[in-house]
Amino acid sequence: MVTTQAVPALCGNPYAADCSTRRILDRIGDRWTVLIVGILGDGEARFSELRRRIDGVSPKMLTQTLRGLERDGLVSRTVHPEVPVRVVYALTDAGRTLLGPLRALREWSIAHLGDVAASQRAYDQAE
Template sequence: MLRGDPYDADCTTRRILDRIGDRWTVLIVGVLGEGDARFSELRRRIEGVSKKMLTQTLRGLERDGIVRRTVYPDVPVRVEYALTEAGRTLLEPLRALQEWSIEHLSDVSASQEAYDRAE
């Protein structure tokens, strides 16, 4: 099994960390953790994401084996996105990050305001 070192500048694990640490990835995985979704549903649920950014992020997640894209030969064509087995293993750690951000929102905001006043 290949083992990486994220502290090594040339290690591929850095690219993986960039992908899973991206805010759009966190939100997409969160929505897909609730079930399969079409592009339009993802866009509706994730406020602020552009079509271009959603497309790029979904393609990267598909390439990395985190998301599966299924095309159904309906008329019009229907495309759904789902988490792969590997993608489902991200749910718990990413939900922990989301919960941390919710729980510490007030503390972080207060720290930011204090820092900005001191500048």
């Protein structure tokens, strides 16, 4: 039996509930996506390397995120028919366009870490 899923509207308005841009924002705003794209910005990597370099990611979440990125055309998966089989992941051209914006977010988070931590402490003490 073949099931069909509703395709979100291609409207370009992330404030509209049925707009496909929300799905894209969910994908690129996900913490695992940010970290995976950052690593793949240095070149292709195997699953085990990604898992080793991304502290705290479970194999299940890494697999799900890589599959989603592949489905969205941001990451390619290449299987090399060797013994044992070698699988590598790399950014596509579209995926590479995310490097600049995600680098800016990473740099912003590092630059403002102290300010955010101070605000959190002040907020928590006020409650």
